Structure formats: structure tokens, C-alpha cells
Amino acid sequence: MQPISRRSLFAMAAVATPLAFLAACGDDKKEGASGSTPGDTNAGGSTPGAGALTGTVNFLNFTGWAGPTTYADFAAAFPGATVNEIAFASNDDTISKAKDRAGDIDVVLVDGTTFPRLTALGVLAEMGDVPNMSLVADQYKGNSWDPTNASFAPTDHGRTGIIYRKDLVTTPPTSWAEFFEMAPDYSGKVAMLDYQGSVMDNVLVMLGKPVGSTDEADLAAVLDVLTTVKPHLLAISTEVGKAVAAGDAVMAMCDAYDAQLALTTNPDVVFVDPSEGQVGYLEGLAILDGPRNALASAFVNFFLEQANYAAFINNVASPYVQPDNPDIDAALKASPVINPSADVVAKLSYHVFLGEDQPKFDAVWDAFKAA
Amino acid sequence: MTNRGNRPHDATRMKLGPLVVPDWLLVVIVCLVPVGYMVTRSFGRANPITLDIELTGTLDPYRTLLSGIYRPVLVRSLGLAAITVTMCLLIGTPAALALSRLSGRSRTLALVAVMLPSFVSFTVRVFAWQGVLATGGPVESLTGAQLLYRPPAVLLGMITAYVPLFILPAYVALARVPRSLIEAGADLGARHWRQLGTIVLPLAMPGVVTGAVVVGVLSLGEFIVPTVLGGGKVLLLGNILAERGAGRDQPLGGAITVFMLLSFAAGGVVVAIFRRRAARHA
Amino acid sequence: MRERGRVAKAVLAGVLVVLYAPLVFLVVASVNKNPSSTDWQGFTTQWYRKAFDDVSLRRSVGVSIRLAVLASLGAVVVGTVAAIAARRSRLLGRVNGLFATVRVATPEIIIATGLAAMLPVVGFAFGFRPMLVAHVAYLSAYVLLIVGARAAGSDKNLEEAALDLGASKWQVLRDIVLPDLRPAIISSALLAFAFSFDDVALSLALRGPNDTTVPIYIFSAVQRSVTPSIHAVGALIIAVGVAIFAVATLVHRAIVRTT
Numbered sequence: 001m002q003p004i005s006r007r008s009l010f011a012m013a014a015v016a017t018p019l020a021f022l023a024a025c026g027d028d029k030k031e032g033a034s035g036s037t038p039g040d041t042n043a044g045g046s047t048p049g050a051g052a053l054t055g056t057v058n059f060l061n062f063t064g065w066a067g068p069t070t071y072a073d074f075a076a077a078f079p080g081a082t083v084n085e086i087a088f089a090s091n092d093d094t095i096s097k098a099k100d101r102a103g104d105i106d107v108v109l110v111d112g113t114t115f116p117r118l119t120a121l122g123v124l125a126e127m128g129d130v131p132n133m134s135l136v137a138d139q140y141k142g143n144s145w146d147p148t149n150a151s152f153a154p155t156d157h158g159r160t161g162i163i164y165r166k167d168l169v170t171t172p173p174t175s176w177a178e179f180f181e182m183a184p185d186y187s188g189k190v191a192m193l194d195y196q197g198s199v200m201d202n203v204l205v206m207l208g209k210p211v212g213s214t215d216e217a218d219l220a221a222v223l224d225v226l227t228t229v230k231p232h233l234l235a236i237s238t239e240v241g242k243a244v245a246a247g248d249a250v251m252a253m254c255d256a257y258d259a260q261l262a263l264t265t266n267p268d269v270v271f272v273d274p275s276e277g278q279v280g281y282l283e284g285l286a287i288l289d290g291p292r293n294a295l296a297s298a299f300v301n302f303f304l305e306q307a308n309y310a311a312f313i314n315n316v317a318s319p320y321v322q323p324d325n326p327d328i329d330a331a332l333k334a335s336p337v338i339n340p341s342a343d344v345v346a347k348l349s350y351h352v353f354l355g356e357d358q359p360k361f362d363a364v365w366d367a368f369k370a371a
Numbered sequence: 372m373t374n375r376g377n378r379p380h381d382a383t384r385m386k387l388g389p390l391v392v393p394d395w396l397l398v399v400i401v402c403l404v405p406v407g408y409m410v411t412r413s414f415g416r417a418n419p420i421t422l423d424i425e426l427t428g429t430l431d432p433y434r435t436l437l438s439g440i441y442r443p444v445l446v447r448s449l450g451l452a453a454i455t456v457t458m459c460l461l462i463g464t465p466a467a468l469a470l471s472r473l474s475g476r477s478r479t480l481a482l483v484a485v486m487l488p489s490f491v492s493f494t495v496r497v498f499a500w501q502g503v504l505a506t507g508g509p510v511e512s513l514t515g516a517q518l519l520y521r522p523p524a525v526l527l528g529m530i531t532a533y534v535p536l537f538i539l540p541a542y543v544a545l546a547r548v549p550r551s552l553i554e555a556g557a558d559l560g561a562r563h564w565r566q567l568g569t570i571v572l573p574l575a576m577p578g579v580v581t582g583a584v585v586v587g588v589l590s591l592g593e594f595i596v597p598t599v600l601g602g603g604k605v606l607l608l609g610n611i612l613a614e615r616g617a618g619r620d621q622p623l624g625g626a627i628t629v630f631m632l633l634s635f636a637a638g639g640v641v642v643a644i645f646r647r648r649a650a651r652h653a
Numbered sequence: 654m655r656e657r658g659r660v661a662k663a664v665l666a667g668v669l670v671v672l673y674a675p676l677v678f679l680v681v682a683s684v685n686k687n688p689s690s691t692d693w694q695g696f697t698t699q700w701y702r703k704a705f706d707d708v709s710l711r712r713s714v715g716v717s718i719r720l721a722v723l724a725s726l727g728a729v730v731v732g733t734v735a736a737i738a739a740r741r742s743r744l745l746g747r748v749n750g751l752f753a754t755v756r757v758a759t760p761e762i763i764i765a766t767g768l769a770a771m772l773p774v775v776g777f778a779f780g781f782r783p784m785l786v787a788h789v790a791y792l793s794a795y796v797l798l799i800v801g802a803r804a805a806g807s808d809k810n811l812e813e814a815a816l817d818l819g820a821s822k823w824q825v826l827r828d829i830v831l832p833d834l835r836p837a838i839i840s841s842a843l844l845a846f847a848f849s850f851d852d853v854a855l856s857l858a859l860r861g862p863n864d865t866t867v868p869i870y871i872f873s874a875v876q877r878s879v880t881p882s883i884h885a886v887g888a889l890i891i892a893v894g895v896a897i898f899a900v901a902t903l904v905h906r907a908i909v910r911t912t
Contacts, residue, residue, distance in 0.1 A: 087862055092618050095422055096773070120420045188506070188517055194603060235520055235602030237876065248506075358419045367440040370606050387822070390738035391745055394731045394793050398752045401790035405767025412770065466668045469661035481665065483902075488672045490901075491894035492851045494868045495887045498875045499675035502682055502884070509678070531671055538668070585758055592760020595853055599875050612762045617769035617858065624770070628763045635759045 054080030055292050057299045060097065060108045062088045066303075067311030074302050081295060098123050098288055105288050106296040111281045113197065115145045115152055116353040118286065124151045125289035128297035132304035139345060140282060140321040144352060152284050153300050155309075156318045159280030159340070159348055160198040162272045163244050163259045164251035173251060175275040176206035180229055182251070187232040191240040191252035196365035197351040199226070199253060201279035211279050211349050214357040219364050226368040236369070245269055256280070257318045260337045271337045277347030406628060409616075413625025422619045432626040441611070441623065445630070447522070448608040452590040455529045456583050459537040462530075464579060467541035468571075471548075482542075489535045497599045500528050504600070520602030528596040533589070537582045544578020545571065573649070580645040584638040591634055676891055683884040700885035710870060710886065717850050717866040720781070724788035725845035731789060732796025733838055737830060740804045749797055756794035764791065765858035772859070780861035787855045792848055796841040803837035804830075836908040843901045847894075 057074075063085070067073075071083035086105065088094065091114050097105060098118055110118065118124050127150065133141075136154050146152035162179050164172060169186070173179045183190045193199055201211050203225050209218040234243065240252035241262035254262070259271040285303065287296045302308060310327030313320045319338050320328060332338045340348075354361055413433070415426040435441050470481055488496060504510050504519040504527070511517060518524045548571050572579075594609030608627050616624025683701070686694035704710060739745035756764075768787055769779075777783060807830070815825050831838075853868045860869070867890065874883050 090618075092422060096618075099421060100773070117420050188520075230604060233602075233604060235604065237603050239876075356419050359417075363440055369603075370441050370444045387738045387826075388742060388745060391735040391749065394735035394797065395748070395752065397731060397786075397790035397793065398756065401768070401787055402756055402764050405771050406763055407767075408771050409763065409767040462664055462668060465661040465664040469658060469665035472658050472661070483898075484669055485672075487895065487898055488676065490847055490898040491676065492868055492871070492890045494851075494853060494871045494875075495679070495890045496676070498871065498883075498887055499679040501875065502688075503675045503678050531675075534668060535672065588758055589760055592762045594762060595872065599872070603876075609760065609762050612766045613854065613857065616762075616766040621770050624766055628767070631760055631763055635755075638758070639754075 053078050053295050053298055055295050057081065057083045057292065057295055058086060058104060058106045059083055059299070060086045060088055060094060060105050062109060065109065065312075065316055067308055067315050070303065070308055070312060073308065074299060077302065078295075078298065081298075083299065095121075104290075106290055106292050107299055108286050108288060109155075109283055110152070110286045111283045112143065112145050112350045112352040113281075114353070115284075115286060116355070118288075119145070119151075123288050125287045125293050125296075126150045127153065127287055127300060128294055130297060130301045130304065132301050132306075132309075135304055135306060135309070135325065136321045137323050143282060143350065151286050153286070153304060154282055154284040154321045155303065156284075156313070156316075156320060157280055157282045157350075158256045158319055159273070159278045159344075160193060160202055160253055160255055161259065161278060162251060162274055163241065163254040163262060163269055164272070165244060165247065165266075165268050166270050167268045168247065168250040172270065172272070173274075174272060176202060177276070179251065179253070179274070180206070180225060183229050183232040186250050189234055189248070189250045190229070190232055191234050191243045191249035191254075192229075192236045193240055193253045193255065194236045194238050195255075196362065197281070198255065198279070200361065200365060201349075201351055202253070202274075205277050205279055205349075206274075208276075212352055212354055212361070214354060214360045219360065223364045223367055226364075227371050230368065230371055241265075241269075256337050256340075257316070260317050260335065263335075263337065273336075273340065273344045277349070278344070279349050279351060282350045406632070409621065409625040409628040410632075411625070412621040413623075413629055415622050415625075417619040417622065424619075424621050429622075432622040433629075435623065436626045436630065444606050444608060444611065447605070448591055451522070451526055451529060451593075451607065452587050454526060455533055455590045456587040458530045459534055459586050460579070460583055463534050463537040463541055463582070466534075467538045467545050467579075468567075470538070470542045471545040485535055485538055485542075493532065494595055494599070497528050497532060497596050500524065500531070500600060519600065520604060522601075522605055524600040525597045525605050525607075528600045529590055529593060532593075532596060533586045536589070537586050540582035540585070541575070541579045544575040544582075547578070548574045577642070577646045577649045581642050584642050588631070588635050588638045592631055679884055680888045680891065683888040685884075688881045688884040700882040701889070703882040704885040704889065707882065707886075709865065710867075712863075713865040713867050713870040716781075716864055717868075720784060720788065720856070720866060721846045721849040723785055724792060724849040725842050727785070727789035728792035728796050728845040728849075729838060729842045732793035732841065733800050733834065735793070736797050736801040736804050737826070737834075739801065740807070741809075746801070746805070749801060753794040753797045753801075756791055757798070761791065761852075761854040765854040768855075769858040778861065779859055781864050783859040784856055784864060787859055788849050788852065791855060792845040795844055795848065796838075799841040799844065800834055800837045803834055807833050836905065839904055839908055840901065843897065843904065847897050850893075850897075 065088075066085075071085065075082050086097075088109060094108060094110070094114055095117050098108060099121055108114075108118070115124075130153060133149060133153060140154040140157065141149050143152070143154075162173050162176075166172065168189075169182075171178075171182070173182055200222055203222045204211055204213055204218065207218070207221055207225070209215070209221070213219070234249045237243070240249065240254045241258035242265075243249040244252050244254070245262040245266040254271070256271070259269070262269045263271060285300045287293060287300065290296075303312070304322075306322075306325055307327055309320075309322055310325050310329075313322075313325075313332065314327075314329045317332060317338060319340065320332075322328070323339070336344075411426065412424055414428050414430070415424045416429055416431060417424055436445055466485075470478065470485065473481055501519065502508060504524050506517060506519070508519075516523075518527070552570055552574070592609045592612070593607060594613040597605045597607045597610055598613075608630070611620065612624050612627055616627065682688040684696050684698065686697045688700065735749055739749045764787070768783065772779060772783060811829055812825050815829060820828075850866075851868055852866075853872055856864070856866045857869055857872070860866070871883065871886060871890070874880065874886075
């Protein structure tokens with residue numbers, strides 16, 4: 001029997017403990033960089049006045065949802081300023097971050113469902129001078145959640161439509177009604193977007209009911225449509241474009257930018273704007289009240305500047321809000337997916353937050369998922 | 372030499388009691404407190420605007436779970452767990468029996484064969500079924516059945532995932548039945564099945580039941596299998612907890628946590644009953 | 654004697670087939686030119702090359718290994734120490750057993766969700782450290798059970814004799830108790846490592862943005878339309894599992910031989 005010598009025992013403990021802590025601590029730097037601390041380079045005494053244009057803009061955004069060099073260019077244009085991108089995780093996460101850390105986050109990517117909640121929380125600031133707002137087309141301004149665009153600067157939009165494989169479908173669907181009627185014929189090969197707003201609001205459009213309705217009868221009708229189609233669904237997921245491009249699904253409810261990706265992967269994929277109309281999202285930038293309001297406004301203005309905005313759109317290939325911007329790729333402008341026609345836009349409405357009634361709306365989606 | 376029998380209990384000589392403190396501290400702080408936290412959240416609701424959980428003493432989350440929107444999820448979870456346990460018993464017990472009857476090298480080899488998959492990552496084992504059950508896969512070619520992303524696929528995944536977990540304790544319990552008892556039964560002319568029913572199984576029952584109970588309680592909380600094989604369409608209690616239980620759905624998550632704790636307690640009672648019965652018969 | 658048991662043997666064989674068939678299928682698919690189809694389209698190692706080239710996969714392997722090593726170390730220390738403490742005390746043993754059972758026999762997900770819900774409230778950030786602490790707290794249960802079982806069966810007489818002869822508590826611990834427990838300690842360490850490596854619930858709930866582990870990587874990859882190299886990744890994981898099992902068996906045999 002080999003007794004463990006006391007020396008080796010203590011040696012092991014001595015090595016293991018600091019090793020453990022060192023190893024565990026080694027990640028703190030990474031944790032910091034991912035946004036748990038504000039990177040205010042002006043820390044140390046004097047807070048910059050609202051007029052100083054230096055410091056770090058903490059920007060809560062989808063990872064990479066900007067131009068390839070936007071942040072670097074901003075730092076170059078505003079010496080002493082940098083941009084720290086904080087990864088967007090979910091709408092709920094955005095709200096809780098804004099609630100707990102307003103002051104740590106300066107600019108947020110929002111849409112019609114998150115903006116009203118931030119307003120209700122009272123964490124928004126009015127944007128300062130943003131002359132490039134004039135580059136945004138009027139049809140994307142003056143929304144219900146901020147009619148004067150005092151705090152909301154639109155940057156991109158999207159809409160849900162139908163994608164299908166023209167080689168695998170006998171009669172192409174041209175409306176939501178046809179999509180749901182045809183589902184049983186392609187049972188097991190229909191994919192649905194895992195986003196309640198996109199799905200439910202478009203079902204309301206199909207039924208001719210008001211978007212965002214929380215009327216009991218309307219919601220019951222929506223639930224009925226959804227539970228009827230559920231057995232025929234391949235999956236409810238965020239990757240419907242890929243599924244259709246790969247042929248696992250022959251048609252799907254899909255967002256425009258995802259459809260665009262699928263189109264480029266597989267030329268047999270077709271995107272359709274259903275005839276009844278569509279509901280989509282309108283995204284934009286908002287400023288949370290804090291010590292860097294002026295710098296944040298400057299960033300928003302910079303983002304909307306013609307060249308920077310075009311770099312952004314060309315990078316992410318999303319439908320855009322500056323139709324007259326000459327620097328946007330011709331290919332994107334020519335795509336009906338990215339650049340919808342006027343009649344499509346006329347029948348387009350956006351998701352909004354439903355206030356105290358939102359849980360009623362959510363309940364339908366939960367019931368659909370639970371069924 | 373003093374009479375050892377009169378010595379004070381040697382616990383006082385090797386007094387190491389305080390050494391449990393690190394483990395107990397961790398258990399309480401890291402495991403018990405968070406679970407208790409969830410239980411308290413179950414009596415609240417989420418403010419629609421701020422998403423804060425307000426503890427209003429409401430029983431709504433329980434209502435939606437037991438009779439409301441989430442009732443289908445509860446029923447489905449219970450049903451799948453019940454079928455999984457049943458199949459484990461039906462399939463796993465004979466398999467464990469066969470294992471216990473092997474001897475020497477073949478027993479070692481068979482044990483290795485049964486245990487080895489448990490060392491392969493659970494997620495990969497479940498994912499492997501995706502390929503087998505997919506359209507165009509072997510199951511569909513042979514039987515024409517499109518199983519993937521439907522409850523049958525989830526069920527199949529769960530059974531195959533949990534069977535090894537059942538077979539091991541069942542085998543240990545069955546292997547413990549002394550050979551002499553079995554042989555005595557044979558000598559006395561008892562037929563094979565009668566032997567099984569009156570000697571082997573009753574003696575092994577506590578271990579087998581423990582295995583079944585553990586499978587049952589754990590499968591109630593399963594979320595990997597329905598996510599990978601269910602395509603987002605098969606929602607189980609575990610999914611709700613994993614996907615939404617920590618955010619705005621804490622009240623519902625809390626209610627589900629309470630339900631799982633109660634199942635654990637119920638399982639413990641079942642195991643205790645069988646243990647006591649076995650002790651009485653011994 | 655030969656006739657009976659045929660049914661049971663058949664069932665056992667069936668179980669083994671059902672357990673291994675999907676894994677075999679996966680390995681075969683991983684070298685198929687088109688892993689998503691069932692037709693054999695030619696042998697290729699390109700998916701393995703892609704898997705090795707995948708930076709985020711490599712990073713997650715690093716995260717997983719670091720987490721598993723530290724977690725199993727911590728769990729072994731905490732669990733062994735608690736098992737030793739409870740050897741002679743029925744009360745301590747009962748509480749240990751209860752705590753261990755609660756952790757092992759309830760779904761991990763309730764602990765994971767509770768922790769995820771509480772973390773922001775108590776002001777901690779998600780990340781590697783919460784993951785590690787949670788792993789240690791959870792896995793020490795397995796160490797407790799395994800080492801505790803061995804400790805319960807240990808021979809008190811040797812310790813008694815040593816104490817009578819004037820040995821100190823620590824000497825007895827170091828020279829008698831711990832070596833006696835060594836096989837159990839090592840097997841529980843390997844088990845803790847394997848479980849930590851494979852853990853999804855706790856890691857998924859507590860991770861930060863840079864802390865993807867291998868199971869999480871696979872878990873999120875398989876929820877999307879499958880990328881072909883995922884089969885190669887799966888096959889590699891199978892190999893890792895087999896390797897850990899082989900190591901465990903060899904170590905176990907080596908330990909048993911020296912005691």
C-alpha cells in the first residue's frame with residue numbers, strides 16, 4: 001500500500017488551488033470586454049459635459065449588424081471616441097439591461113416592440129442634432145411609437161413573407177390564405193418562423209383583422225389557424241431559409257433578409273409578398289439617457305450618413321430606409337426582396353408593443369407552442 | 372491494554388465533522404437556495420412592461436399549468452415519462468436479467484457494451500437519432516414512417532437515452548440475488564418463470580424500482596431530447612424551464628419546479644415503500 | 654439450463670443494437686460525401702478537416718476541457734472531504750446522502766434555471782466562474798456517493814490500531830484513509846470529468862457570451878439545418894467518450910492491482 005506522502009499531498013493542494021483560481025480568473029478580462037463594465041475612457045474625476053464628443057459609445061446591437069468598418073471610422077472621425085458593441089441577446093434582455101444599467105448603455109437597437117417599453121420605463125433621451133435623419137424616407141418616419149422621431153432613428157426594416165421552392169411546389173402560393181391551405185398537401189415540409197410577432201400578426205392580416213388585435217374572438221381565430229397547421233409543420237425555427245434552400249422544407253414563413261440569403265444559396269428559392277399584406281418590423285437606434293447623450297447622438301448621426309449607411313446595408317443585405325442613397329449596391333436595389341415595390345410597402349405595417357394587453361397576445365403563441 | 376469495548380466511540384478521536392461544511396455550503400447556496408427562489412417566484416406574475424416579477428401571491432401559474440394553456444405540456448411530459456419508465460422496465464429488466472446470468476468474460480464484455488454509450492456525450496447520442504429518423508433515412512426507407520420532429524421520435528430518443536441508466540441499477544439488484552437461492556429453487560423443481568416471479572424479482576425489486584423511479588423523475592425534466600428530435604413542436608416541461616424559466620416566465624418556471632420537487636418526493640416515497648416491503652420479506 | 658434465458662438474452666441483444674445503431678450510422682455518415690443523405694456517395698475526410706479548422710469548435714473544446722478539469726478537481730476535493738467526515742457519524746452520513754440524492758435524482762434543469770434567475774438579482778455576471786461553481790456543487794454529489802460507499806465499507810480496525818499507537822489524526826488520514834479510498838477517488842474524478850464535459854443544463858444556463866462548451870456547440874448546431882461537418886464532430890465526440898472509458902478502465906485496473 002502506497003501511502004501518499006504529506007509532502008506530495010500538500011504539493012498537490014498548493015498547486016491545484018492557485019491553478020484553479022488563476023484559470024478561473026483568467027477569463028475576467030473577457031467577461032469585461034463582453035460588456036459587463038462600461039468602457040468610459042473618461043473615468044477618473046471629471047465627467048465630460050454633455051457637449052464633449054469623446055468617450056466610449058456603448059452600443060447594444062446584433063453582433064455585426066453594422067458596416068464592416070463603421071466603428072473604426074467613427075473613432076477616426078471623432079478622435080478620443082470609440083464604440084463598444086454589446087451583443088444583443090433578446091428583446092427581454094435588452095429591456096432588463098436598459099432598466100438596470102441605463103447610463104452604461106448609450107445607444108440601443110430597438111423596434112416597435114421594445115421602444116414603447118423603454119419609453120414606459122423612462123430611460124430614453126431625446127436625440128440631439130441628427131441632420132442625417134433627413135436622408136431617411138418619410139414613409140419610415142412618424143411611427144406610432146415616436147411620431148416626431150424625437151428619440152427614434154430608423155435604420156432598417158424587414159417583413160415576413162413566403163418562400164418556397166419553385167421546383168418542388170406545383171402551384172406557387174401567392175397569399176397567406178393559400179399558404180395555410182396548401183400546408184396539408186406538403187405535410188411535414190412546411191417550416192414556420194419561431195417569432196410570435198411575425199407569425200401571429202400576419203395571420204391576423206390574413207383573417208382581415210387589425211394587426212396587434214387583442215380581441216378575444218380574433219385571438220381565438222389566430223390560435224385556431226396555428227393549431228390546425230401545426231401537425232403539418234416540419235419545424236418551428238429561426239433557420240427556415242436554410243431549411244428551404246436545402247429542400248428539407250418546400251415552403252416557409254420567412255423574413256426578408258433570411259429569404260435573401262436563401263435565394264443566393266439556391267436559385268430555386270422564390271420569395272413572395274403575400275397579396276393580403278404583411279407585417280414586419282422597423283428597427284432603429286435610440287439613445288438611453290446618460291452622461292454621453294451628445295456623443296451618442298453624434299454616433300447615430302454618423303451611422304445614418306450616406307456612405308456609412310450604405311456600407312451597413314451592403315454588409316448585411318437588409319431592406320433599407322434610405323431609398324435615394326446612391327452608394328447602396330445596385331444588386332440590392334434591384335432585388336424585390338430587399339427593395340420592395342411601392343404597393344408592397346403600402347400594405348406593410350409594423351409590430352408594436354401592446355402595453356398591458358401584451359400578455360393576452362403572448363398567451364396565444366404559448367398555447368400554440370404548447371399544443 | 373484497555374478493553375477496547377469500553378473506549379469512547381471513535382468518532383471523537385477522528386473528529387472530522389466540520390469537513391462536510393464545504394460541500395454543505397455549496398449544496399445549500401448553489402442548489403437549494405436557487406430552487407427555493409424559483410418556488411417563491413411561482414406565486415407572482417411578470418409586469419408586462421418592466422418584466423419584473425411581482426410577488427402577488429397569485430396561483431395563476433399553477434392554474435395555467437394544471438388547467439390552462441400549459442396543461443398539454445404537463446400531460447405530454449407525464450405521458451412521455453410514464454411510457455419511458457414502462458418501456459425501461461419491460462425492456463431493461465430482461466436485459467439486466469440476461470446480464471446477471473452471464474459470467475466471467477462474457478459478463479464483463481456485456482457490461483462494457485452496455486455502459487460504453489453512457490460515456491458518449493448525451494447530446495451526440497440524441498443527435499445520432501436525427502440521422503436515423505430523418506426523411507430519406509433508414510427508418511423511413513424501411514417502414515415509410517416519418518418520425519422525426521414528432522412525439523414518437525422524442526419518445527424513442529428518451530427511451531434509448533434512459534435505458535442504460537435503468538439497466539445498471541437493475542443489473543446490480545438482480546446480480547445480488549444469491550445464486551444459491553436460484554439453484555435451490557431449481558432443485559426443488561420450481562419452473563423457470565415461477566422462480567423468477569417468486570424468488571428473483573421480489574428480491575431485486577427495490578433496486579429495480581429505484582432505477583425506474585430515477586428514470587421517471589429525471590425524464591420529467593428532459594429538454595435536450597425534445598429540442599433535438601422535436602423540431603420546436605414538442606414542448607415539454609424541461610423546455611419551458613430551459614428556454615424561458617429564468618426570464619419573464621419565472622412564475623411558470625417556479626410552478627414547474629414545484630411540480631418536479633413533488634414528483635421527486637413521490638418517487639422517494641415509492642422507493643421507501645418497496646424497500647420496507649423487501650426488508651419485511653427478508 | 655440452456656433453454657431458459659433465451660428471451661432475456663434476445664432482449665439484451667436488441668437493446669445493444671438499438672444503443673449502437675445510431676452511433677454507427679453517425680460514424681458512417683461522417684465519412685460520406687453527403688452526410689445528410691442515406692445514399693453512399695463516396696468516402697471523404699473533408700468533414701473532419703472542416704471540423705478541425707472550425708475555430709469556434711476548437712475554442713469550445715478548450716473551454717470544456719478547462720471547465721471539466723477544474724470542476725472535477727473541485728468536486729473530488731469537496732466530495733471526498735465530506736465523505737471522510739461522515740464515515741463514523743450516522744447523522745452526517747444521512748444528511749450527506751440526502752443532499753446527494755436531491756442533486757442526483759432531481760432534474761438538473763431546476764437548479765440551472767434557479768441559478769440563472771438568481772444571478773442577476775445577486776449581482777453576479779454570467780460566465781465561466783458561475784459555471785464552474787455550479788459544476789463543482791452538482792458533481793460533488795457523485796463523488797460523495799462513490800467515495801462514501803467505499804468509506805462506509807472501510808476497515809476501522811487499522812485506524813484504531815494506528816491511533817492507539819500514537820498516530821495523529823492527520824497521519825491516519827494521509828497514510829491509511831486516503832490510500833484506501835484512492836480507487837474510489839480516482840473513479841469518481843473520472844466520472845466527474847465526464848459528466849462535466851457532457852453537461853448541458855448548467856452550462857447553458859450560466860454561460861457568458863464567450864463560454865460555449867462542446868455540448869452547447871453541438872446542441873445549438875443540431876437545432877439549425879445541419880451543417881455537414883457536425884457528423885464528423887459527433888464521431889469525434891464518440892471517440893472521446895470511448896477514450897475516457899478506456900482510460901477509466903485502465904486506471905481502475907492499475908489501482909486495483911496496487912492495493
